[in-house]
Amino acid sequence: MTNLTVEAIELTRLYGGRPAVSDVSFNLTKGQVLGFLGPNGAGKSTTMKMLTGNLAPSAGSVKICGIDMIENPKEAKALIGYLPEMRPLYKELTVDEYLTIAARLHRVTGKHIKKAVENAKERCGLSHMSKRLIENLSNGYQQRVGIAQAIIHSPMVVILDEPTVGLDPIQIRDIRALIREIGGEHSVILSTHILPEVEMVCDHVQIIDKGKLVFNGGIDVLKRQRVGNKLLLGFNKAPTVAELLKIKGITEAEAVDANMMRIRFADGADDNKVAHEAIVQAAVKNKWGLFQIAPDHTSLEDVFVQLTYQDNAADTA
Amino acid sequence: MIFNIVRKELKSMFASPMGWIILAIFTALFGSLYLNGVNGYFEVMSGAVRPAERVGVTQFVGQTVYGWAFLVVLFAVPLLSMRLISEERRSQTLPFLFSAPLSLTEIVLGKFIGLVAFLSILILYIALMLCTLNIWSDIDFGFIVANSLGLFLLIASASAVGLYFSSLTSQPVAAAVMTFITLIALIFMDRIFAGDPTNTISQLSLMRHFQAFSTGLIDSADVSYFLLVIMMFLVLTIRRLDAERLRG
DSSP: OTTEEEEEEEEEEEETTEEEEEEEEEEEETTOEEEEEOOTTSSHHHHHHHHTTSSOOSEEEEEETTEETTTSHHHHHTTEEEEOSSOOOOTTSBHHHHHHHHHHHTTOOGGGHHHHHHHHHHHTTOGGGTTSBGGGSOHHHHHHHHHHHHHTTOOSEEEEESTTTTOOHHHHHHHHHHHHHHHHHSEEEEEESOHHHHHHHOSEEEEEETTEEEEEEEHHHHHHHHSSSEEEEEESSOOOHHHHHTSTTEEEEEESSSSEEEEEEOSOHHHHHHHHHHHHHHHHHHTOOEEEEEEOOOOHHHHHHHHHHHHHHHHHO | OHHHHHHHHHHHHHHSHHHHHHHHHHHHHHHHHHHHHHHHHHHHHHHOOSGGGOOOHHHHHHHHHHHTTHHIIIIIHHHHHHHHHHHHHHTTOHHHHHTSSOOHHHHHHHHHHHHHHHHHHHHHHHHHHHHGGGGTSOOOHHHHHHHHHHHHHHHHHHHHHHHHHHHHOSOHHHHHHHHHHHHHHHHHHHHHTTTOTTOTGGGGOHHHHHHHHHTTOOOHHHHHHHHHHHHHHHHHHHHHHHHHHHHO
């Protein structure tokens, strides 16, 4: 239990009687990177505001390293670094001035301030921008300053709301590497709607839709749903489903259209290789006219849509 | 921790042109008032034959200068206080403060003290200017201290009012207009009810309570009035920000 950095217990937030977030509970342990996914208006930012004490929950509680956010807000907030969706930057200040203020407000003691600022700048690739006014920095660099202020006091928990929005691909790659690096020593929660990003940096995923948690689990669970055990086959003279199922290792088969078939293997990598070969041989033998064989990735988007769609269907039913 | 917010406020006040412009304008204004006062003193006193008509140089020049000091309250305070919270709300920087380990009270007090400290530069400046009279004359330092204290309390009360209105809106200009109107009402309340000096409402006037200070008198009743105004508006501001956290 000592490793728990964030505990959210039945968080609920009402806006004028309408729940924006309802009954969201989860735990985060040290060294984990949690991805927070959801369509627009699902309640991601609201949840993050509650986690950081910017918004009081209507019900439920938040504990940061065992410290209750409502009872001991100052102690709990000292353990958090937060980058909101809109970067909270004082544009009339220089990078150094701004980061110094951030360090001071987050209780970094006098003699360590300089070191903390240098360290944060170095980690975010800002060292050569020290004396520039934040106003004059590009969007991507401003984002880096935002991240720098969130990690300046080496908090236990770093919460980033859509950290890669508006960045160019190289910067996105840098920031992702940085998030992974931070995730090594601290816990990170980041929200995004870019699905591949979640796969790249997170080891835990939560999908939230209409204020409710619809998925909460490891990234490998999500990945398994989409890679590895499915093939998309193209035949000129397509066999029947029954014929395909006779091949050893195939557990499921369905016709996509007149020429395309989708099949699923039993789990286990070794069987797959044998089964692949068996399919090709069967196709040659029976003259099915095989012209395509490719792994079928259900995209993460599909999984995502499926999860959020099921919820919608349940609502309307 | 409050001190860190004060530092931050002062830093952004000196980083913006508004702060410098206000300092420059009021320095010029009080400088010319002072010069006029010194010139006028010799003219008026050479005409005053009877001893009863004669007043000290401190009081004569001081009253010329401090008599106009309410302009600081009326113009400088709304222009500077408007950005304290509403500007932060507009540029979405409030979460920066709210997610730092600070209580709302510390944030509000820090901003308030920051603004008052900035405007105290003017108070100090005026006092120093009047002290230069001491070079060729013997001046009444008590009179300057009382006036400075009065002006300080007046500015602090106005700043608290401005801070409150700034917390109500995300539009700095709207905050400035509301502060300006409220301050006009509070300052000239006693003029409106001048016909009936015992009227209770006229007791609410800021200027009425400043009058004792401007004659060199420090009255604890007036001091407590100013302290009450400051406290009331600071508490209102804290409650307003807290409501935002609770209701969103």
